[in-house]
Amino acid sequence: MNNNINIAIVGLGQIGIYLYNELIIKKKDIETKTGKKINIVAISAKNKNKKRRFKINKKIFYQNPLEIFKKQKIDILFESIGLSDGISKNVVETALNNKIHVITPNKALIAKHGDYLSLLAEKNKVNLEFEASVAGGIPILRTIKEGLATNKIQKVYGILNGTTNYILSEMENSNDSFSSVLKKAQNLGYAEPGNPKLDLNGFDAFAKVRILSSLCFNTKIATNNCLMEGIEKIELKDINIANQLDLRIKLLGISELINGQLFERVHPCLVDKKSYIGNVSGVMNAVILQGKPVGESVLQGEGAGPGPTSSSLLSDLLSILRGNIKYPFGIPGHKRIKPKIYNNDNYINSLYLRFEVKDVPGVMSKITKRLAKFKISIKRLIQTPDKKSNKATIVMTTHKTSEINIKRCLSVFKKDKDILKYPTIIRIYN
Amino acid sequence: MNNNINIAIVGLGQIGIYLYNELIIKKKDIETKTGKKINIVAISAKNKNKKRRFKINKKIFYQNPLEIFKKQKIDILFESIGLSDGISKNVVETALNNKIHVITPNKALIAKHGDYLSLLAEKNKVNLEFEASVAGGIPILRTIKEGLATNKIQKVYGILNGTTNYILSEMENSNDSFSSVLKKAQNLGYAEPGNPKLDLNGFDAFAKVRILSSLCFNTKIATNNCLMEGIEKIELKDINIANQLDLRIKLLGISELINGQLFERVHPCLVDKKSYIGNVSGVMNAVILQGKPVGESVLQGEGAGPGPTSSSLLSDLLSILRGNIKYPFGIPGHKRIKPKIYNNDNYINSLYLRFEVKDVPGVMSKITKRLAKFKISIKRLIQTPDKKSNKATIVMTTHKTSEINIKRCLSVFKKDKDILKYPTIIRIYN
Numbered sequence: 116m117n118n119n120i121n122i123a124i125v126g127l128g129q130i131g132i133y134l135y136n137e138l139i140i141k142k143k144d145i146e147t148k149t150g151k152k153i154n155i156v157a158i159s160a161k162n163k164n165k166k167r168r169f170k171i172n173k174k175i176f177y178q179n180p181l182e183i184f185k186k187q188k189i190d191i192l193f194e195s196i197g198l199s200d201g202i203s204k205n206v207v208e209t210a211l212n213n214k215i216h217v218i219t220p221n222k223a224l225i226a227k228h229g230d231y232l233s234l235l236a237e238k239n240k241v242n243l244e245f246e247a248s249v250a251g252g253i254p255i256l257r258t259i260k261e262g263l264a265t266n267k268i269q270k271v272y273g274i275l276n277g278t279t280n281y282i283l284s285e286m287e288n289s290n291d292s293f294s295s296v297l298k299k300a301q302n303l304g305y306a307e308p309g310n311p312k313l314d315l316n317g318f319d320a321f322a323k324v325r326i327l328s329s330l331c332f333n334t335k336i337a338t339n340n341c342l343m344e345g346i347e348k349i350e351l352k353d354i355n356i357a358n359q360l361d362l363r364i365k366l367l368g369i370s371e372l373i374n375g376q377l378f379e380r381v382h383p384c385l386v387d388k389k390s391y392i393g394n395v396s397g398v399m400n401a402v403i404l405q406g407k408p409v410g411e412s413v414l415q416g417e418g419a420g421p422g423p424t425s426s427s428l429l430s431d432l433l434s435i436l437r438g439n440i441k442y443p444f445g446i447p448g449h450k451r452i453k454p455k456i457y458n459n460d461n462y463i464n465s466l467y468l469r470f471e472v473k474d475v476p477g478v479m480s481k482i483t484k485r486l487a488k489f490k491i492s493i494k495r496l497i498q499t500p501d502k503k504s505n506k507a508t509i510v511m512t513t514h515k516t517s518e519i520n521i522k523r524c525l526s527v528f529k530k531d532k533d534i535l536k537y538p539t540i541i542r543i544y545n
Numbered sequence: 546m547n548n549n550i551n552i553a554i555v556g557l558g559q560i561g562i563y564l565y566n567e568l569i570i571k572k573k574d575i576e577t578k579t580g581k582k583i584n585i586v587a588i589s590a591k592n593k594n595k596k597r598r599f600k601i602n603k604k605i606f607y608q609n610p611l612e613i614f615k616k617q618k619i620d621i622l623f624e625s626i627g628l629s630d631g632i633s634k635n636v637v638e639t640a641l642n643n644k645i646h647v648i649t650p651n652k653a654l655i656a657k658h659g660d661y662l663s664l665l666a667e668k669n670k671v672n673l674e675f676e677a678s679v680a681g682g683i684p685i686l687r688t689i690k691e692g693l694a695t696n697k698i699q700k701v702y703g704i705l706n707g708t709t710n711y712i713l714s715e716m717e718n719s720n721d722s723f724s725s726v727l728k729k730a731q732n733l734g735y736a737e738p739g740n741p742k743l744d745l746n747g748f749d750a751f752a753k754v755r756i757l758s759s760l761c762f763n764t765k766i767a768t769n770n771c772l773m774e775g776i777e778k779i780e781l782k783d784i785n786i787a788n789q790l791d792l793r794i795k796l797l798g799i800s801e802l803i804n805g806q807l808f809e810r811v812h813p814c815l816v817d818k819k820s821y822i823g824n825v826s827g828v829m830n831a832v833i834l835q836g837k838p839v840g841e842s843v844l845q846g847e848g849a850g851p852g853p854t855s856s857s858l859l860s861d862l863l864s865i866l867r868g869n870i871k872y873p874f875g876i877p878g879h880k881r882i883k884p885k886i887y888n889n890d891n892y893i894n895s896l897y898l899r900f901e902v903k904d905v906p907g908v909m910s911k912i913t914k915r916l917a918k919f920k921i922s923i924k925r926l927i928q929t930p931d932k933k934s935n936k937a938t939i940v941m942t943t944h945k946t947s948e949i950n951i952k953r954c955l956s957v958f959k960k961d962k963d964i965l966k967y968p969t970i971i972r973i974y975n
């Protein structure tokens with residue numbers, strides 16, 4: 116590698132523009148640490164004249180990022196557009212094929228095309244780095260690939276989405292409804308103003324789980340349909356009842372090997388209020404790894420925002436500048452096997468069920484009879500009548516039962532006129 | 546670097562022997578990840594025939610480790626004897642001078658001679674890696690040098706000694722005295738059976754603080770006398786009173802820059818029971834970093850024992866096998882400046898003071914008058930008489946005051962016949 120390194124940044128949104136500024140500020144520091152001089156020689160975004168937090172050098176601006184490859188000699192390219200396909204994929208592919216190292220925080224792209232792109236990087240003997248794609252500023256991927264490199268990891272889980280964690284924490288703190296807290300999150304910049312769906316429905320956390328799994332277990336990225344539930348159905352009522360039970364609701368991303376089969380999932384969990392994970396609040400992210408011989412390792416930090424993300428992007432840059440080519444997923448692509456997939460239906464868990472029912476005689480008996488038929492035994496039951504509206508809320512926690520069993524058991528309540536809503540299910544984590 | 550790598554292990558205690566076994570078990574995995582074949586070609590320890598947890602190959606055993614350099618071509622040497630000087634230093638020096646990479650978990654050696662040895666490594670263009678020297682299995686040094694490489698770190702602190710953390714946790718849990726819990730710790734292998742002094746008096750944690758400081762702030766290792774207090778003076782009484790105050794006692798290692806001056810310290814702290822650090826219990830270690838732009842990062846894991854230590858030693862090995870030479874402290878030795886040292890006396894803090902006094906009239910007035918003279922104001926006061934022995938315990942928490950002020954204030958009580966013991970001081974962390 117030459118001592119003068121030409122850099123391109125494609126995408127100048129929140130993250131891209133912060134990175135642009137950081138690279139200028141940290142130029143000297145980077146030279147001290149690596150002996151390399153970096154120069155930003157090309158930048159690209161949709162809109163040249165958009166108002167941005169930092170001033171850009173318009174002389175190096177490209178409307179079409181693909182033009183950069185024709186006009187400039189680039190050593191390292193940052194992709195920060197953020198699409199799973201389209202121009203994001205196109206730019207990264209073209210860069211790798213032109214033997215340009217790529218750094219990206221784009222989890223959607225890596226979760227979908229990571230296998231293909233990493234093979235492309237290996238073929239062209241360049242690096243593809245994506246530390247910032249999972250858990251923002253926490254150097255979790257590097258920790259798995261390097262810090263814990265020879266450990267046998269059995270399980271990785273954590274709070275991987277700051278938006279939902281903020282919403283759940285804030286609902287508890289302020290006793291405000293989901294929709295009002297969501298608005299607050301949007302105003303604070305913690306949730307997408309336009310369409311926050313990908314955070315709320317668990318998809319964002321799920322993309323991260325997929326990346327974590329493949330690194331932890333040395334497998335290809337799984338493509339099966341998975342157990343993925345978001346927080347949209349969580350009501351303030353659930354938060355308060357959890358509180359009474361000394362529990363707290365957290366959206367967890369979990370990946371583990373069960374008898375050698377990969378089980379990935381994202382869903383709200385009830386965790387002990389006193390547990391470590393129960394106390395990670397606000398926009399913080401946390402990842403917990405269980406490995407041998409290291410035991411349990413915990414990493415916690417800010418999971419989003421341009422600062423933490425830039426921290427990870429620059430760690431990728433320094434890794435590349437230090438000079439050697441690394442396998443994007445820690446081992447050679449052809450050694451990463453396709454994972455065997457665990458059947459979600461078999462998963463056994465204790466559950467929290469909330470029924471909203473008409474307050475008429477026989478409803479409770481109907482529910483408990485149905486549960487008994489499926490051998491689901493009740494651990495705790497709280498019934499709260501709402502006399503005014505002639506309704507009642509029935510919350511129960513159950514002993515362990517399988518996913519398929521509870522699905523079959525509850526299906527009947529979809530069309531029961533006394534059950535006002537299909538019950539809210541929250542899995543109890545232990 | 547050749548594809549066949551010859552390895553020597555010097556020191557076959559708990560850690561050395563576990564490492565020896567791990568290297569044999571993980572040989573294939575290491576080859577997959579790095580393309581290098583490792584071979585253990587030399588081992589050395591004081592006693593060839595000592596009973597060990599794993600069988601050793603006696604054909605490659607050397608009584609004198611320095612003989613290895615004469616008889617074998619070594620690429621990488623593990624030093625796991627653990628002395629700060631003597632044969633440990635001698636072996637590491639000789640290895641580096643022979644252009645052999647060195648990996649060591651020896652914090653005493655690095656805290657004392659790290660500057661010199663790192664320059665030696667740089668001069669000979671080999672790696673000197675010591676990830677396992679701080680916080681066992683937590684890849685904290687790699688995280689600072691690589692994962693958070695371009696952050697400006699302002700402060701690093703945490704629980705860096707598992708032995709003392711176990712003792713403090715266990716005193717609280719079992720309501721047993723310091724000496725009885727220490728015995729339990731020794732039986733469980735958590736404390737040195739012979740001389741646990743270096744753990745108890747804070748020295749072990751302090752060596753780690755020194756290594757952390759130099760990595761976080763890019764400075765030479767400091768050599769000044771420092772604020773270092775152990776847990777030997779903590780009594781069950783203090784644990785119980787802390788409990789009443791919703792506080793918990795933790796031995797913290799702390800390093801920060803105050804107006805550009807380095808302030809390193811290890812001492813028992815009173816922390817909020819509900820805080821994160823207040824809930825890291827048993828033999829766990831935790832490190833908290835405050836940096837820009839990353840924000841606050843937390844790393845927690847098992848801090849000692851051969852398993853976690855081996856995990857870190859092998860991460861160092863893989864880092865070397867991937868091929869490039871790294872600066873041992875993240876930047877070139879000649880760029881690491883000597884730190885300016887903060888004057889401990891100026892440090893301002895709230896305090897917990899426990900006096901054991903004769904239960905006679907006028908004692909309380911004597912103490913409070915003295916505190917008033919030094920403008921130390923009392924926040925809270927608990928007096929517990931022990932009628933039987935005609936003694937009393939007076940505990941007070943104070944508002945903020947400087948180290949020098951409290952020292953001068955309390956000095957008079959060293960020779961006061963009504964004050965039965967120089968007061969126990971615990972700093973309140975905030």
